[in-house]
Amino acid sequence: MKVRNILATKKGQLATIGPDEPVRRAIAMLAASRIGALLVTDEAGALVGILSERDIVRSAASDENLFDRPVGEIMTREVIVGMPQDDVIAVAHTMLERRFRHLPIMDEGKLIGIISIGDVLKTQRDAYRGEVDTLETMIIAEGEE
């Protein structure tokens, strides 16, 4: 199972925000789209960071006036980026080990989507369910021989 197989069943519309936009707007976007992270892109559309719920909570703990600060000040700058050919099982491992929940996906230098730990979990669950189902079918067939 590849990242591509996850992205294939998602709309692929990217939630992006500029680094100079206020955190207030980022929070509104996260709430409205019911997502956990925004990709921060510059005017040329290049990825400059990622802003997750965690980044906001972490900053809010020390700054009650967070809402008016620019996104660029509190975003995570070092973004791990995946590609469509990445193996989902390896990605799951990396997300758990390095404790991040959103992976932007780039293909030939272009941002094409984002997958969340929830997407990875669902894919893994469905893969296991499918395997169990097929194994059960075979075991039952064996019993009927």
Next chain:
Amino acid sequence: MSLIGTAAQPLRVAIIGAGPAGFYAAERLFKETELVIEVDMFDRLPTPFGLVRNGVAPDHQKIKSVTAAFDRIANNPRFRFFGNVELGRDLSLDDFKANYHQILFSTGAQTDRPLGIPGDELIGSHPATEFVAWYNGHPDFRDCQFDLTQERVAVIGVGNVAIDVARILCRTQEELMKTDIADYALEALSKSQVKEVYILGRRGPAQAAFTAPEAKELGEMADCDTLVPPAEAELDPLSLASMASADRADVRKVEIIQELSHRQPTGKAKRLTLRFLVSPTELIGDEAGHVKQMKLVHNELYATDAGSLRSRSTDRTETLDVGLVFRSIGYRGVPLPGVPFNDSWGVIPNDAGRVIDMQTKEPVCGLYTAGWIKRGPTGVIGTNKPDAAETVESMLEDARNGDLLAPAHATSESAAAFVLERQPELVTYADWKQLDAMELNKGKEQGRPRVKFTRIEDMLAALRE
């Protein structure tokens, strides 16, 4: 609240493609208790079950027993099968829209990706899927020709299909006799001169897509020695590290491959060699344009940012003498007339199964997709069950909200009459059960699980009798 989905006006669903994803979608639709749903399932072939019939290897009969579950789904009085009816040939998308509230595409991934290397098109270089469809008796592929007078064969790829192809090439006549392999394929393979088969994997043993039981099976063939070059069975440091978090099944698979690498040839008639960390870079032909050699480059692995291990070529190369090549490096779906298509991934663009417009990214009313044409070719047969369930959830949500097509003729009778007019030789499920019984009977006479019809004319003629 919409009034569709009642006994007076059932929700009418067309499922196009009678493989596992289509059947699992029908099953999930019939589990819905609040809505009355009718399903008409179409297939371009007269026979249902898609790759269970035409893809699963003939020596894997147990997996094929899943069709018993499909039979139970088909027994629902609100289910009908219209075989030998093709979108684009007999009915247009508009015809479907005129008869159904929702249309689900589950047409699978029917073609291979090309290798994209020089010599790909030489005589003797084939997509593995064509060989699979041929030995399984798929009517469109029964007349394919494969030069089995060649002694040395390369199978490119280490997915399930590559392994199936290599195994079928290495089986004895006695082993194949016990299967439902197509008659002509059994005949052709009994005269096969193939002695040496290579399976070529781009990455290492830890990344191979086949399963532990499949690896084990390779080492247990009647008259074929299965070997792995010891150096290529060794795990590189990155793969070794990845084993710490790998599934038990993947660890076992690597163990089996390493066990095979300690074996010596025992003088069996055929030899199968599993190779790792090699990629073909060119196929070389003789004067007649027939493949005679393959250039390989040795690879090494590196980790991507996200942690998966990918291959890149080194400067080590070699040349392998082979007269027949099967490529199995990935499948892609085929676009359907009038239906959006993501050409770079070979799938129908969708959001949780709702077909979406490539430009606007908005759902196209009434169109859905499930299975390989939805997510790409990955997973086992059972993986299509949760996949189809997700799509059906989207369908039911839209049905409750009244986001449906507005068919001009929305009764079961009018649809049947319409389809029959377009394709007088349509095949029903009852017809299929007759064909099924004939195939099983013929199998019984020959001591085989089944002897398949492989021509559509023969199936239709048998039904007329």
